[in-house]
Amino acid sequence: MNPGTLRQILLITDGCSNHGEDPSAMAAFAREQGITVNVIGVMEQDVIDQKGMQEIESIAQTGGGVSQIVYSSQLSQTVQMVTRKAMTQTIQGVVNKELQQILGRSQTIDDLPPEKRGEVVEVVEELGETAGLEVLVLVDTSASMTHKLPTVKEALLDLSLSLNARMGENKFSVFVFPGKKSDVEKLLDWTPNLEALTKVFSKLSPGGMTPTGPALREALSYFKKKRSLRSLLSNDDEQFFEESV
16 A cells, blocks of 8 residues: 655644634645644643634644644654654544445444454554655744744754654645744745754744634645646656545
């Protein structure tokens, strides 16, 4: 089985969106495009707004992804965990779909006999290490995130190091919202390594509104541009997941 490339949006935020379209609706649209939306809510001093928590959970649910509320000090470990958990979840969805096609009924991995289930789990784990991965990171840089940005930077550097130990090809890009002149700003183009963040993060000027919906829309647009450019430059017929689980 060749699952192609797993595509994820990783949203890191600490509050509610207050500008632009509904982020949950944009996350649902992303899922339709085969892109999983994962959300990490960064908590400080034991507090995160209840409305913000509901929004975080809703975005991840409609985006077919994983949500997690975390203290800043635990962010690095959580970023890695959420990214890998979403990879496994998506691959399991593809495997379940194939099982249903082969067996002709609503079978999932959990319905298999123990010995067969173990074999399929091994396949899922292997695909998690060998499949291509594209992660577009969306970082909330509104005023309340000011003191958390250094931790976000370190967490993303750790994510890059961790995932580059995989056999599969990794590509990351980073956007921040709000940007200096617009709702969203590209900070880093597609790259296998995130070391460049060390320089660019220090130049950020947090503040303004929290346009989460427009940020997700721009992320989707960026994925589409990448795919269109690839088709123009080559005859690559790389498969993309048609849906996320």
